[in-house]
């Protein structure tokens with residue numbers, strides 16, 4: 538959404554420690570003279586650098602040809618005079634044009650390479666972002682909403698606010714929040730093109746036109762600072778290998794006095810009766826499986842620490858248990874089936890688990906379903922909801 542991106546003039550910065558020259562914002566000069574100081578700054582950085590100089594354009598929302606040619610000239614000239622230096626241009630798929638334009642430069646000059654930093658930026662990215670997670674997210678939100686609709690007003694949700702749902706997945710939460718609480722504005726951002734396409738279809742089917750679905754990277758957002766009264770980020774800190782980076786961004790886009798609301802799990806505490814032991818074994822293994830891909834699905838009770846370390850005050854933490862008694866027990870069973878399919882399927886296979894392990898692993902999910910559907914059974918999935926206020 539163009540209204541949601543950086544509108545301030547561009548920023549140029551050189552960090553000599555990391556030998557990284559960064560450009561961010563919108564650079565559209567009428568003539569090269571307007572950016573002469575920045576081009577000189579780049580040339581000086583190149584002179585100073587040894588080995589590799591990184592040119593970071595991850596947050597460069599727009600640049601016209603005049604600017605592109607001026608910067609490109611500086612690189613090409615340096616390649617001609619310095620055989621000892623290499624340039625790595627770091628682009629993001631979120632601003633796709635940068636990759637296309639700079640890739641061309643890389644084709645001309647072997648000393649220049651282009652990296653799309655978010656093409657593989659955390660180890661579990663492939664299965665979280667392709668279509669395998671869609672059925673999981675659908676069934677989960679249906680069950681958690683029953684609890685969260687009561688919890689959210691204690692964490693800053695109210696009519697008329699400007700809110701952002703970061704890592705929105707397939708967008709169900711944004712749709713439910715819009716219906717129930719009537720915020721004045723909702724931006725819903727995710728890095729999965731498959732999930733966003735799904736979200737847009739759902740919105741179209743429901744005749745919803747005012748949710749701003751946005752493709753973006755939550756750890757490097759193009760959203761402006763201090764815009765939202767409430768920033769929600771559900772079940773997602775736990776799948777990032779660096780949750781603190783994500784929290785920093787949530788903090789940045791939140792208004793002073795506004796709140797950031799996060800939900801996370803502690804998978805090893807999923808439980809059920811009967812067959813408690815087999816269930817417990819499997820969910821301990823779920824936590825280990827995610828840890829293998831550098832995701833911490835045990836993060837829930839650590840929310841208070843993360844929010845404190847990120848600079849929030851007035852931190853509120855509560856937990857709730859989604860159970861088979863919340864509604865139709867089959868809904869609970871459907872969540873577990875979706876977990877079994879992805880965790881004991883794609884993920885365990887990718888880790889290289891042997892068939893005997895996978896069979897035992899699957900059995901725990903089946904026992905959890907057995908407990909959920911048993912007339913005297915009980916099955917639970919605990920979740921931590923927490924929020925902090927950005928100080929005034």
Ligand SMILES: C[S@@+](CC[C@H](N)C(=O)[O-])C[C@H]1O[C@@H](n2cnc3c(N)ncnc32)[C@H](O)[C@@H]1O
Nearest residue numbers: 674704705706727728729753754755771772773
């Ligand atoms: C476990 S899902 C949770 C989705 C949704 N909040 C929910 O509760 O249904 C995690 C989501 O984070 C998204 N995601 C992962 N890394 C991201 C990033 N760097 N920027 C934006 N979204 C990201 C994934 O595409 C996925 O939709």
